[in-house]
Amino acid sequence: MEEVMFTELRKRHATPYALIAPVLIFMIIVYGYPLLLTFKYSFQDVSLIGSKSIFVGLANYKRVLTDPKFYNTLILTLKWTVLTVALKIGFGFILAMFLNGEIYLKKIYRFLVLIPWAIPQVVVSILWAWILDGQYGYLNYYLQKMGLIENAIYWLSSPRLAFISTSVVDAWIGIPLVTMIFLSGLSAIPDSFYEAARVDGANALQKFVHITLPSMKKVILIALTLTTIWTFNSFNVIFVLTGGGPMGGTETMMIRIYKETFGKYNLGMSATLSVAVFVILTALSIFYWKQINKDED
Amino acid sequence: MKIKKIPILKIINTAIITVIIGLMIVPFFIMISTSLKSYAEVTKWPPVWLPDIPKWENFSTVWSKAGNIRIAFVNSLIVSLSTMLLCTVLGSFAAYSASRFKFAGKKPFLFGVIITQMFSAVILIGPMYGIIRDMGLLNTHLSLIIPNTAFSLPMTVWLLYGYLDGISPSLEEAAMLDGCTRLQAVTRILMPLLAPGIITSGLFAFIVSWNDLIFANSFITRTEMRTLSVALTSYRSLFETYWHNMMAASLISVIPVFVLFLMIQKYLVKGLSAGGVKE
Numbered sequence: 267m268e269e270v271m272f273t274e275l276r277k278r279h280a281t282p283y284a285l286i287a288p289v290l291i292f293m294i295i296v297y298g299y300p301l302l303l304t305f306k307y308s309f310q311d312v313s314l315i316g317s318k319s320i321f322v323g324l325a326n327y328k329r330v331l332t333d334p335k336f337y338n339t340l341i342l343t344l345k346w347t348v349l350t351v352a353l354k355i356g357f358g359f360i361l362a363m364f365l366n367g368e369i370y371l372k373k374i375y376r377f378l379v380l381i382p383w384a385i386p387q388v389v390v391s392i393l394w395a396w397i398l399d400g401q402y403g404y405l406n407y408y409l410q411k412m413g414l415i416e417n418a419i420y421w422l423s424s425p426r427l428a429f430i431s432t433s434v435v436d437a438w439i440g441i442p443l444v445t446m447i448f449l450s451g452l453s454a455i456p457d458s459f460y461e462a463a464r465v466d467g468a469n470a471l472q473k474f475v476h477i478t479l480p481s482m483k484k485v486i487l488i489a490l491t492l493t494t495i496w497t498f499n500s501f502n503v504i505f506v507l508t509g510g511g512p513m514g515g516t517e518t519m520m521i522r523i524y525k526e527t528f529g530k531y532n533l534g535m536s537a538t539l540s541v542a543v544f545v546i547l548t549a550l551s552i553f554y555w556k557q558i559n560k561d562e563d
Numbered sequence: 564m565k566i567k568k569i570p571i572l573k574i575i576n577t578a579i580i581t582v583i584i585g586l587m588i589v590p591f592f593i594m595i596s597t598s599l600k601s602y603a604e605v606t607k608w609p610p611v612w613l614p615d616i617p618k619w620e621n622f623s624t625v626w627s628k629a630g631n632i633r634i635a636f637v638n639s640l641i642v643s644l645s646t647m648l649l650c651t652v653l654g655s656f657a658a659y660s661a662s663r664f665k666f667a668g669k670k671p672f673l674f675g676v677i678i679t680q681m682f683s684a685v686i687l688i689g690p691m692y693g694i695i696r697d698m699g700l701l702n703t704h705l706s707l708i709i710p711n712t713a714f715s716l717p718m719t720v721w722l723l724y725g726y727l728d729g730i731s732p733s734l735e736e737a738a739m740l741d742g743c744t745r746l747q748a749v750t751r752i753l754m755p756l757l758a759p760g761i762i763t764s765g766l767f768a769f770i771v772s773w774n775d776l777i778f779a780n781s782f783i784t785r786t787e788m789r790t791l792s793v794a795l796t797s798y799r800s801l802f803e804t805y806w807h808n809m810m811a812a813s814l815i816s817v818i819p820v821f822v823l824f825l826m827i828q829k830y831l832v833k834g835l836s837a838g839g840v841k842e
Contacts, residue, residue: 283660285660286657292712303694304687314692388792389816390590392809393590404593499683523686
């Protein structure tokens with residue numbers, strides 16, 4: 267009897283590990299080991315093709331940190347991220363407020379709002395390339411018809427316009443999920459809060475400032491964290507719409523790293539840039555994490 | 564008085580949201596209408612909303628003639644179905660373990676799984692290319708199934724973990740007291756209850772894998788091994804102005820994921836937002 271219980275106990279100890287083992291193996295092959303290699307390559311002169319790999323110490327880091335192009339890319343990425351995140355969070359919040367408020371056909375609208383998210387990003391990008399097309403695109407036609415612009419605009423041909431266009435398209439895809447996160451936060455606020463405010467004679471703005479915003483603080487921070495990370499990592503939209511061009515106008519860190527890897531085969535350099543991204547994203551996450559926890563005290 | 568006042572606000576709100584959401588989904592209608600136009604109609608100025616006669620043959624043209632859409636479709640299907648299968652099986656094992664057992668390293672495991680979501684594939688693609696090449700897997704379906712599975716697994720594990728936590732372990736325990744083994748309790752009692760969770764997370768993995776561009780673009784060079792995402796992007800550079808064909812091809816690639824999305828969106832949104840808000 268004792269022996270039976272012992273094997274049962276031992277079995278119980280091994281079983282949970284055996285069950286998570288396959289997932290662990292996948293994670294190590296696809297995340298762990300490549301991540302280690304990235305750190306290793308950042309100290310090497312190594313090419314994607316061929317077998318050359320020479321230890322160069324901090325040379326890659328020195329090259330990156332003294333290269334003005336690196337700072338240009340970094341600033342461009344940060345600007346692009348801030349603009350895109352602002353669009354996603356702003357529109358996401360407004361939509362969530364409407365979808366949580368008094369409207370007809372609520373269920374249908376809650377579903378329709380998800381459509382941009384349900385279409386593959388590659389397809390969305392191709393679709394927008396068509397809408398933004400300078401020659402035959404719908405956008406130019408309607409802007410001209412409304413008298414907002416005179417001549418056709420080539421949205422993806424100037425660095426500044428391409429910067430804004432890619433940001434708007436990326437936001438268009440990202441808004442549904444942000445809306446849903448906010449919506450679940452809004453619906454979790456107890457009605458009794460608003461009821462109490464109404465009894466105290468608060469108007470709509472006061473209710474929003476004193477009840478909605480404080481109750482949503484944590485959800486907003488979580489949405490900001492996730493959206494910032496996702497947006498910083500955005501690749502598909504820019505890659506398909508402009509490929510980083512024109513004249514580097516949309517060349518974010520992700521596009522730059524991809525080009526360095528598969529365009530120039532310079533694995534050492536792309537690894538060093540990856541480490542920089544890794545550091546930035548970790549710092550961002552820690553910052554948000556602290557804000558979220560500070561809120562709880 | 565009050566009863567009269569509320570519907571007015573409600574009507575105004577509905578009107579505003581109708582305009583916003585209308586603008587949001589207009590591009591989708593542009594895609595459908597363009598896919599049914601002729602070349603003459605695509606290059607017409609001002610643009611027309613609806614083609615005179617819908618050109619359904621655009622779909623058969625892109626399917627069987629230009630651009631290898633059919634082969635790419637089959638490749639995408641093989642990769643996505645395999646990813647879906649692997650994710651649900653491996654994800655259920657891990658989620659079951661995390662939900663029903665106490666073991667050292669459980670929290671670090673769950674945390675480690677979710678933290679991987681921070682890394683874009685771009686920063687790992689260089690080393691991964693080396694690994695895939697050294698394993699001799701370039702230009703194979705497996706070179707896409709492995710990374711796609713790994714990238715969907717975190718969500719699969721967390722979705723299923725959430726579902727399992729909502730099902731009381733007492734049901735399995737009761738079955739085990741009645742003489743079932745643990746495996747029997749799981750397959751006979753738990754599995755039917757968990758089915759919606761398994762379906763949701765599986766379809767989620769399918770969609771993620773169907774939408775992948777970066778792995779397919781990096782690990783596949785042979786035309787006959789391309790997936791839909793890659794075929795569509797190269798379509799663009801090949802047939803720059805044939806927007807009607809491109810939209811038809813795009814629509815073909817959207818339909819499967821869109822249908823799946825319709826089926827699971829309710830559960831998916833619940834799971835995703837719960838996961839996002841919890842963590």
